[in-house]
Amino acid sequence: GDSVTQMEGPVTLSEEAFLTINCTYTATGYPSLFWYVQYPGEGLQLLLKATKADDKGSNKGFEATYRKETTSFHLEKGSVQVSDSAVYFCALSETSGSRLTFGEGTQLTVNP
Amino acid sequence: GAGVSQSPSNKVTEKGKDVELRCDPISGHTALYWYRQSLGQGLEFLIYFQGNSAPDKSGLPSDRFSAERTGGSVSTLTIQRTQQEDSAVYLCASSPKSGYNEQFFGPGTRLTVL
Numbered sequence: 001g002d003s004v005t006q007m008e009g010p011v012t013l014s015e016e017a018f019l020t021i022n023c024t025y026t027a028t029g030y031p032s033l034f035w036y037v038q039y040p041g042e043g044l045q046l047l048l049k050a051t052k053a054d055d056k057g058s059n060k061g062f063e064a065t066y067r068k069e070t071t072s073f074h075l076e077k078g079s080v081q082v083s084d085s086a087v088y089f090c091a092l093s094e095t096s097g098s099r100l101t102f103g104e105g106t107q108l109t110v111n112p
Numbered sequence: 113g114a115g116v117s118q119s120p121s122n123k124v125t126e127k128g129k130d131v132e133l134r135c136d137p138i139s140g141h142t143a144l145y146w147y148r149q150s151l152g153q154g155l156e157f158l159i160y161f162q163g164n165s166a167p168d169k170s171g172l173p174s175d176r177f178s179a180e181r182t183g184g185s186v187s188t189l190t191i192q193r194t195q196q197e198d199s200a201v202y203l204c205a206s207s208p209k210s211g212y213n214e215q216f217f218g219p220g221t222r223l224t225v226l
Contacts, residue, residue, distance in 0.1 A: 099145065
């Protein structure tokens with residue numbers, strides 16, 4: 001079945017540091033890929049998405065590129081802020097409108 | 113506009129009791145999903161509704177779990193004879209229509225089974 005694997009957390013960085021959170025997936029078809037973020041005390045929010053190979057999703061300074069050859073969708077940000085502290089989830093959807101399969105989540109803490 | 117709402121926000125119950133969790137999707141959204149978030153299991157899919165029908169209920173963990181959706185809007189997730197392992201945050205999400213990728217999540221219901 002489908003699965004998503006994220007790098008183990010938690011991750012602690014200083015403000016303005018570079019962020020990478022690795023995500024790899026296993027799927028039988030050509031899934032859509034997502035990063036969701038959960039800020040403290042809030043619900044899950046879509047951060048960015050990519051629906052086909054080589055697409056780059058971007059939002060709020062975060063980027064991720066759909067790499068079919070390495071089955072990866074790594075999340076990056078050039079300069080993190082304290083306000084980026086949250087739990088980040090990588091997810092896939094095999095077909096439009098179907099269930100999301102999530103990774104384990106990565107807790108990010110950014111210190112001033 | 114109003115987002116996905118869920119009630120109650122917190123529910124504490126005793127083992128063996130039945131509980132009902134409610135989800136109000138964004139108005140006009142035809143697709144509705146239930147997920148469960150628990151320590152050790154992460155985020156798990158439970159069931160998907162398109163309108164009032166459930167084409168995918170494969171994530172329900174046992175026959176103690178059931179869900180329904182009426183009028184293409186509100187959904188209720190029912191857990192019968194609750195067990196301690198049912199303790200988790202139950203999340204509801206909706207999408208504007210089938211084929212639309214983004215799911216919009218509610219704040220969740222935290223269920224604690226004593």
